[in-house]
Amino acid sequence: MLIQEQDIQQVANEVINMLHEEEIQVINDFYDAVVAKDIDKIDELFKVVMFDIEDHFKTEEDMMEQNNYSHFQVHKSDHDTMREKLKKFHKRWEILKGPTELQGFLEKDFKKWLILHISKWDTETALHLANSN
Ligand SMILES: [Fe+2]
Ligand SMILES: [Fe+2]
Numbered sequence: 001m002l003i004q005e006q007d008i009q010q011v012a013n014e015v016i017n018m019l020h021e022e023e024i025q026v027i028n029d030f031y032d033a034v035v036a037k038d039i040d041k042i043d044e045l046f047k048v049v050m051f052d053i054e055d056h057f058k059t060e061e062d063m064m065e066q067n068n069y070s071h072f073q074v075h076k077s078d079h080d081t082m083r084e085k086l087k088k089f090h091k092r093w094e095i096l097k098g099p100t101e102l103q104g105f106l107e108k109d110f111k112k113w114l115i116l117h118i119s120k121w122d123t124e125t126a127l128h129l130a131n132s133n
Helices: 014-035 039-066 072-096 099-132
Strands: none
Touching (some): 014 039
């Protein structure tokens, strides 16, 4: 398991909390396959991860736009940074099939980013959404 539920801050919006809960499950399954160096499973779950992350980010961005959130661009550009990284690692995976590289990325980069992103941007955005309703 890469991320425990208690690592992730709860925010003031239930939709966003649900997105995070689902994301943690998907990432943990993926991480287990990476640690086990199960190439077929990683192939399969990497696609699920890409789909799930896009759904997570896009749903938040749609909610921000609908509510005229003033820091939309900054929050979105933090998503975009991670989108680019994931795309890069997915491309490298397709060619190299290197689980060790993926494990390093998940442990050293992705986990830290997700925890920080949620405690800063998602928390602030959820508060804005709560106050504008
Ligand atoms: Fe989020
Ligand atoms: Fe976000």
